[in-house]
Each structure stands twice: as structure tokens, then as C-alpha cells.
Amino acid sequence: MLDLKQRRIELNLTMLEVAKLVGVSEATISRYESGNIKNMRRDRIEKYAKALQVSPSEFLDIQEEPQISKIPYTEEGAVLVPLIGKVAAGYSCHAEDNISEYIRTDGSSLKTGYDYFWLEVKGDSMEPELHEKDLVLVQEQSELDSECYAVVTVDNEDGLVKQVQIDNTKITLKSINPYYPPRIFEKQDMNRIKIVGRVIEIKRRLV
CATH class of the missing domain: 2.10.109.10 (Umud Fragment, subunit A)
Structure with a gap:
């Protein structure tokens, strides 16, 4: 899986700069980098990949969306x-x-x-x-x-x-x-x- 923090550092970007490119808060970027957020919307993956200059496929280990609910209908x-x-x-x-x-x-x-x-x-x-x-x-x-x-x-x-x-x-x-x-x-x-x-x-x- 892509090391988000390492890639950001390689590009000499701050968390705030990445946050602005992705459209989230700096705190959210910090949580992504620490692995505390396990899923990400598809549109956000695309923005994040563009900010880090990588293919969206590099994010494959991060779920695009939560799993479909198995709650039974009545x-x-x-x-x-x-x-x-x-x-x-x-x-x-x-x-x-x-x-x-x-x-x-x-x-x-x-x-x-x-x-x-x-x-x-x-x-x-x-x-x-x-x-x-x-x-x-x-x-x-x-x-x-x-x-x-x-x-x-x-x-x-x-x-x-x-x-x-x-x-x-x-x-x-x-x-x-x-x-x-x-x-x-x-x-x-x-x-x-x-x-x-x-x-x-x-x-x-x-x-």
C-alpha cells in the first residue's frame, strides 16, 4: 500500500497543502496518514491521488466505500x-x-x-x-x-x-x-x- 506520509514528504508538501488539494481538513489528512481512516470516497481518492501524483490504483488497500449493509428488510x-x-x-x-x-x-x-x-x-x-x-x-x-x-x-x-x-x-x-x-x-x-x-x-x- 502507498505510504501517504512518505509520498507527501517526497513531494515536499505540507499536510495543509495536501488538505487544500483534497478538500478536507489538515486533521483528516493526519488521520489518513496514521491509518486511522480505513475508507475513503471514490471522488476523494481521485483528488488525493492527483495531489500525490500517483495512480488511484495505489489506494487499493483503502476501501472506496463502506461495505453494503446486511440489515434485513421487513x-x-x-x-x-x-x-x-x-x-x-x-x-x-x-x-x-x-x-x-x-x-x-x-x-x-x-x-x-x-x-x-x-x-x-x-x-x-x-x-x-x-x-x-x-x-x-x-x-x-x-x-x-x-x-x-x-x-x-x-x-x-x-x-x-x-x-x-x-x-x-x-x-x-x-x-x-x-x-x-x-x-x-x-x-x-x-x-x-x-x-x-x-x-x-x-x-x-x-x-
Whole structure:
């Protein structure tokens, strides 16, 4: 596989210069180079290859898109999406012993080519937006737009639901509850964060 960092250095390019050519943040380029992002959109592969003056085929070991979801369909366009017990580093979200039930979900809100899961919110750090035991629907992806809600892991901690702020020099995990200060990760510490997916829906159970 192409060594992205080595190739950039050979061309005397900075991460910021490559980021501008590809159309992403400098932090995203850093995560690509460290191997923390395992998939990349096809249009981004083409831009990245052009920036590094190589063939797109050099990126073959990076998935062009997430694997097609295997979520079963039910009647009336609904799909059964698993409610998982936890998100943890090195542990499959979709492992059989991690699925507590399947929740009927409107299929029109799901995109082809992504996997999805429901996760129960724990704690009060995201109140008043998210309450404990609320359910969030997560679209699995390793890239995010800044300020969106997402599930992330830090080191060996279980997955957290946070508002994620991304810029060229740092990643900030923000809670909505003011009693919880933001967690800021700069430079190499940004590699401690793994983005699991983006929250696309919230469900509140009444009982």
C-alpha cells in the first residue's frame, strides 16, 4: 500500500497543502496518514491521488466505500437495525453477543453502502438534547463534518456520544451539559480518537 506520509514528504508538501488539494481538513489528512481512516470516497481518492501524483490504483488497500449493509428488510420499507450493548475498541459492534434486540427503522432514512446500529445513551453529559436511555441511530463512518453528533472511542474507553468539533490542529469532544468540560485532543493525541459513526436519528422511549 502507498505510504501517504512518505509520498507527501517526497513531494515536499505540507499536510495543509495536501488538505487544500483534497478538500478536507489538515486533521483528516493526519488521520489518513496514521491509518486511522480505513475508507475513503471514490471522488476523494481521485483528488488525493492527483495531489500525490500517483495512480488511484495505489489506494487499493483503502476501501472506496463502506461495505453494503446486511440489515434485513421487513414489510412497508422498514428495516431491522440492531440495538447494541456497547461500542469498544477491538470489539465488533455487530457481534451476536453484543446485540440485545432489533428495532424497526424507516428504511428511507438509511443510505445504501453503510451499516447502522442503535445505541442507548448513558449518563447525562448530553442533556438537555439527549437523555439517559434515549436511543441514537448511528451511521457507521470514519469521517465527519465538524459540529455533528457522533459516537467515538478514546483509547480503550467504551464509545461515547458527543458533539465533535474538528479543525486543522485539534479535535474537541463537547458535551451539551455545561457541567462536563470539553475534551480537547491536539497534534498526536488526535490519533487516540476513533470515529465510529454519525448520529442521524434520536428516539426517546416513553417507558
